[in-house]
Amino acid sequence: MQAVSLSNQVNTASVAGIAPKIRQLKTFFTSGKTKALVWRIEQLKQIRKMVLEQQDEIFVAMRQDLGRCNMESWTAELGGVISEVDHSLKHLKKWVKPRKVATPIIAQPGKSYILPEPLGTILIIGAWNYPLLLVLSPLISAVSAGNNALIKPSELSANVSKLLAKLIPQYLDNDAFAVVEGAFDETTELLKHQCEHISYTGGEVVGKIVMRAAAEFLTPVTLELGGKSPCIVDSSTDLEVTAARIVWSKWMNAGQTCVAPDYVLVEKSFAPQLIDAIKNKLTDFYTVDAANSQDYGRIVSERHFLRVISYLDGQDIVHGGKHDITNKYIEPTVVLNPDHDSPLMQQEIFGPILPIVTVTSIDQSISFVNQRAKPLALYLFGKNKDFEQQVLTSTSAGMVCINDGFMFAANPNLPFGGVGNSGTGAYHGKIGFDNFSHLKTVMKRSFWFDVPLRYPPFTAKKFKLLKKLI
Numbered sequence: 001m002q003a004v005s006l007s008n009q010v011n012t013a014s015v016a017g018i019a020p021k022i023r024q025l026k027t028f029f030t031s032g033k034t035k036a037l038v039w040r041i042e043q044l045k046q047i048r049k050m051v052l053e054q055q056d057e058i059f060v061a062m063r064q065d066l067g068r069c070n071m072e073s074w075t076a077e078l079g080g081v082i083s084e085v086d087h088s089l090k091h092l093k094k095w096v097k098p099r100k101v102a103t104p105i106i107a108q109p110g111k112s113y114i115l116p117e118p119l120g121t122i123l124i125i126g127a128w129n130y131p132l133l134l135v136l137s138p139l140i141s142a143v144s145a146g147n148n149a150l151i152k153p154s155e156l157s158a159n160v161s162k163l164l165a166k167l168i169p170q171y172l173d174n175d176a177f178a179v180v181e182g183a184f185d186e187t188t189e190l191l192k193h194q195c196e197h198i199s200y201t202g203g204e205v206v207g208k209i210v211m212r213a214a215a216e217f218l219t220p221v222t223l224e225l226g227g228k229s230p231c232i233v234d235s236s237t238d239l240e241v242t243a244a245r246i247v248w249s250k251w252m253n254a255g256q257t258c259v260a261p262d263y264v265l266v267e268k269s270f271a272p273q274l275i276d277a278i279k280n281k282l283t284d285f286y287t288v289d290a291a292n293s294q295d296y297g298r299i300v301s302e303r304h305f306l307r308v309i310s311y312l313d314g315q316d317i318v319h320g321g322k323h324d325i326t327n328k329y330i331e332p333t334v335v336l337n338p339d340h341d342s343p344l345m346q347q348e349i350f351g352p353i354l355p356i357v358t359v360t361s362i363d364q365s366i367s368f369v370n371q372r373a374k375p376l377a378l379y380l381f382g383k384n385k386d387f388e389q390q391v392l393t394s395t396s397a398g399m400v401c402i403n404d405g406f407m408f409a410a411n412p413n414l415p416f417g418g419v420g421n422s423g424t425g426a427y428h429g430k431i432g433f434d435n436f437s438h439l440k441t442v443m444k445r446s447f448w449f450d451v452p453l454r455y456p457p458f459t460a461k462k463f464k465l466l467k468k469l470i
């Protein structure tokens, strides 16, 4: 563990400290230290060490912010960080190598390759729902690619934010990384300065603010946004397993997951069976009174609590609906056939309410999805292979899982990211490494055999020959 230099623990609570900190980080990047493979490996190992050594403190902070149990926090965040680090450590030596590509005849004799190079200082702005994962996961990709970073955790998950501001300077290279805690003022100030890439996780409205600010400097952005992720359930499905997996992915973290199924589309005739199976699983998982379950989380803030319960106004609640603002508790709730124009079906729910929308035929679900913004994730349950292909080829989504919830997030070989309104860019594994790298084109020619064909004076003969080559 590195010695903690108090002068470097910028916890830049004050807006005034942000500009000098960014300058210092950018200057440090130019030293070239972050490019060394040994430095990257050391930082990755330190991230791993930090999470493992400090897991108890991290669990406490997560419980304070989100009322989450340790096992859920491990599954969704700490475990994810560890596997992401391990995956990078395993493959990094291969990823950094020049990637040889073929050279066309016109450029022979010559060699062509792609050389990944780091971008510089990356600004990472995290969201509150998975407050550790959503800053450390992009950080792992950024560090693997040889960058340094300035991290701005979400102010809504205040305890994890504070902990990250304490731990990151203790474990990581103090000259290369800094944590800025804060909200609107701090983020607004951060966005006034040029970094070499911005990785933002959060809602669409702020995503646009980030992209506008980045445009000022032509800074590339990764936007990990959200949206309404549909879940299509065909009657050919395995009912029992489907219900368990929907309940797991919807009610983890009390529904505050960007890739949680936002609503279910199901044939009218099959809906009663599916609803019963979901109700049974809810009772199995969280008992008859989820308020007393140790395994069920809470809403992050009063503002979000009020937002989520407002979606229940005028709805046909077929399960749950109880809530308690003092504990920021909302019971796992199922709503049947909400009005398509109601806020419940217009806004991303990002809370523990699952609308079940019935369709007359399952094919209708495809047009339902296509009439709305491209979702971050799409789920399909069923054994009908033709329908599966139809859904895959006629809809667009950032990520798709067939017959499960967001299990794709556990595979570092798959990109994690949205499309259209649900985001741009992706990370995890090599895709994340590439996302935070410039893939530099390199061609090396030989002095031997310099074909004069391309040089003036141009002749008809040269032109004819050139056309055969290009």
Ligand code: NAD
Binding pocket: 125, 126, 127, 128, 129, 130, 134, 152, 153, 154, 155, 156, 182, 183, 184, 187, 188, 201, 202, 203, 204, 206, 209, 223, 224, 225, 226, 227, 257, 258, 259, 348, 350, 376, 417, 418, 423
């Ligand atoms: P949030 O309130 O934590 O905001 C995200 C970040 O933006 C925070 O760091 C915050 O300080 C900053 N911010 C807020 N207002 C700002 C402003 N006016 N100017 C500059 N910065 C500002 O999180 P949120 O927006 O409530 O997050 C929820 C959304 O994030 C949902 O839509 C969810 O789907 C999405 N999300 C996406 C992913 C993903 O990986 N795609 C992951 C988690 C959450």
